[in-house]
Amino acid sequence: MFTALSHLYCPRCGATADAFVRQGLCRSCGSPLLARYDLSSVPIRRSALADRAPDLWRYHELLPVSSPEHVVTLGEGMTPLLAVPRLAAALGLERLWIKDEGLLPTGSFKARGAAVGVSRARELGIRAMAMPTNGNAGAAWSAYAARAGLEMLVAMPVDAPTITRVETVAAGGRLVLVDGLISDAGRLVSAAVADTEWFDVGTLKEPYRIEGKKTMGFELAEQLGWRMPDVVVHPTGGGVGLIGIVKGLMELLGLGWLEGPLPRMVCVQAAGCAPIVRAFQAGAGSCEAWPDARTVAFGITVPKPLGDFLVLSALNETAGTAVAVTDAELLADVALVGRLEGLFLCPEGAATVAAVRALVSSGWISSDEEVVLLNTGSGLIYPGTVPVDAPRIAADGEFHLPPAESQ
Template identity: 45%
Template sequence: MPSIAFLECSRCHAHLDPSTPQTVCTQCPDSPAGTLYVRYDLSAAQGLEARNKIGAIDPSRPSPGMWRYQSVLPEVPPVTLAEGWTPMLLSRRNPNVFLKEEGANPTGTFKARGMSMAMSMIRHYGIRKIAVPSAGNAGGAAAAYAAAAGIEAHIFMPKDVPLANQVECLSYGANMTLVDGLISDCARIVNERKQAEGWFDLSTLKEPFRVEGKKTMGYELVEQSGWTYPDAVFYPTGGGVGLIGMWKAFEEMEQLGWVAKNNGNGWRRPKMIAVQAAGCAPVARAYDAGESASQMWQNAHTFAAGLRVPKPYGDYIILDAVRQSRGTVVALSDEAIFQSLRDWASNEGIFLSPEGAASTAAYDHLIATGFLKPSERVVLFNTGSGNKYTDVIGHALGLTHA
């Protein structure tokens, strides 16, 4: 495992000390302060020989999952439930469409990756209490990994999150508070109380290590593609940490020489397609307006709970990655998302989360508009299992309890 050289601000590029717990940049002259990136001494991981060693079975960790990439992750004993190394499923209808099935993770969503890495560092730093504002799935994952690490967890979620998220938090022994509002209201409560309560704030992009767990999705999709980039990556974007993490992974792989160059001439990263719901589309609105950051979305609503984030903290990073990659941001109606969910269930045998169905609906939309061609190789992210949304999806299907 590499040593952490420093933490770097994504805005002002100041360097911070990684030996003590950090939240956001303390040097930024303007507000909001920049989120921090973990920077390593990666000299030992350079080249194909180092790349070919990843994934070697360690008898003490028979299912390494995302920790197969330990050479590009912090040197710390992992708090792991065998997260990561999720399947990439080929569509039955299009040989160039692959679905990255993050529902195969512990707690049923991609959130397990970030919480595994973050909780590993929380335990390493000796922190005993954490607080997390969540749109649902991050709360369940935080509760699980806090239980595994022996950490006291306080989870704040909107009161209308899927029932599965509430059941998870209580079952794992977390302290759960349901809030009459959105994730932004939950974040406000955590911020107001954390100092008095002695909580470390594990909010999205308010600490540097959830990104490190999420970046393993980028390493995986490239390795599973034969160490080449696909033409496009579709990512459901609420807080956007997964997209940000993958963009960081691509940068690291290029520095390490791990990813194949196009025709030997250089790298062409995939078009990053950020997908939102029409009822909460701050990044889409900012992208269309040519702005570098989003504005708070008023009256946010969508049945895809993970997309109901009225202003992502890392919006400026998301927008920059989309533009650098020649990608785009798509906002779709709940009706289009639900139609795609049913389409993939009945024709592919895959029960998508509403957020994952936003990806598949966005693909159909961009094929129809000509932005992409059916011959282009794409990876669509299903960020969670549809089984975590049975109450929400059942309601959309018109089902009622007997």
């Protein structure tokens, strides 16, 4: 048995749907659909994973692909979980980890969703896909679509990171630039795919991207020796990473591979686009669209996520919280983490550092708690976050070195 996939269900209205034909949103209520597995049929113990390759397909029984020949892979998964003791000390913590998703194919955690989403799309006979994106998802889905021999169209705001345009085109994806935000791109894509064979694979518009993302939770548990940390801090735009991690951990609990309680989940947004933070603070079950959204952490510029109610529910169920940080704070933390730990975080990843500082300061996180930060992408994608001011010397010139000082 390659997958224990059983059926799809609607987390809003409770309807169920066939997981073995292509599906979009819930036909009853328009909510995203989620995959459910027959956990009692999973034939392995967690110790069996040790013999499998270090990629996310090691968890294939808990992924939606029915047959190994439909797996589309670029070697994604088992990203490092790095102890960061000097950053921990700077934040007043004893046990701090960064899971570095920048080491995935295409440079961001979007590769997880793309690997699983494209594999399942091909398995279900889909030949052409389209999506709105803030850049990284479009780059990732274009790469996996090329690897699978499928067509991909990506609609991206003109302000998205320039390199993600290049990644999309390098993989043969069709690229459309939009004078607007991801919400505008989403409307354009919805209209364009209507009555065509093109399949809309926008965030949570199909059920399988999140199945790739949940493997962050699987890896985290396995890398910690099958236990959970106290707190997991995740930058949040569409929210699939955060709800994916909770879904993954719940499945491991269901299998008996882990014991509770779940980590308290922290949703981090930019002060310039914080609809989930505002809704969480108001005790609301869903978001209002954020007007004039704007942040250097471009990946999380999502004014009104489709899965907002799932993120809010995950925060409430795990006794979590939501924090907004300013661009100035997160840019300072790109530099701080580079200097202390040698890690070049993406701005979204650096936002988690600023959030933890605030939560330690407020007492919400105590110094003896174990905290995991998700760095969702490589700093290489955001060359503008660090100013460079270096002397320029002639080929036959010279320069002098100061006395060496160990830090």
